[in-house]
Amino acid sequence: MTSTSKAKQTWLQRIVAWVRQLLVFLFLALIITTTVDWWRAKDIARTNLPPITATSIQGQHIDVNALSFQQPVLVYFWGTWCPVCSFVSPAVNVMADNYAVVSVAMASGEDAKLNAYLQHHGYEFATINDSQNQIARQWSVQLTPTVMVIKEGEIKHFTSGFTSLPGMWWRMLVSS
Template sequence: MDKKAPSKPMLVRVLNWAKQLMLMLVVFTLFSAAIDLWRSRDIPTDNLPDLQAMTLNGNAVDILAMSYQEPVLVYFWGTWCPVCSFVSPSVDIMASQYSVVTVAMNSGADEKLSQYLKHKQYDFAVINDEKGQLSHHWSVSVTPTLMVIKDGQLQFYTSGFTSLPGMWWRMLLA
């Protein structure tokens, strides 16, 4: 006689799956936070390095001064960075609503970088850190890196993939 084991009701299976998914999300979040803490150990939270520069469009930018008016999202990235190609569109959306300044690390000459931005249709302000001096001064060695600066102090720091909701929450909480 061929007896089949009774199958679990669908609701029980879905709840078990949801519980496992939530556990994985918690572990992933804790792991990501630990990595961010480790990577940010050399970055000061106050007395930040001065970041005054010219954007590719010729506009003067003073991030610390801007941060006293409203939070500023600072995005260190590179045209050569594969993860940045997923994060940059979200940064572009954020730039339409918030103060955003980006630093293109080791991404070539101004003309090459401008062509890349035009091709991708990005409208965010870009400082070309052609030789990586600004990023070195800020102790940034990983792309993408996002920082939220408010009142001259580092409020949030994260590196690696960051979602649009993650950026949005950081800006709201700053």
């Protein structure tokens, strides 16, 4: 075996070892995040959900339950004050281009302030201002961001904390 072929074999072995480590890491991350989501969602009812019927700050009448019987709905609980939400909100905005998205802004101030925030960031998703956290309390949401997929009046998927765009796409596709 020549030194060039040994170098190629060593390089290939390193790549294979790195890919194995990455796959093990991704598998462990999936298990951990699934377990954490399960634990956080243990107090949230999956059926007989409280209604989210309101007028968004954009002037749209929203009835999440009725909409969920037409198509899956991504419900996004967030706040303008939430640092993690600043990473998740752009992905939610992308999702709103293709799916039904309803956001509930928790304790984020008056409508004018919230609307200015949305415009400044270019967010176009429907937003209900939950300035007193009444909707969040009814839904037992205590952590932001929280993302739920609701279909036919039931929560099909739930996660809180950072969520990626591929994670949201997957949850919506599986629910369709």
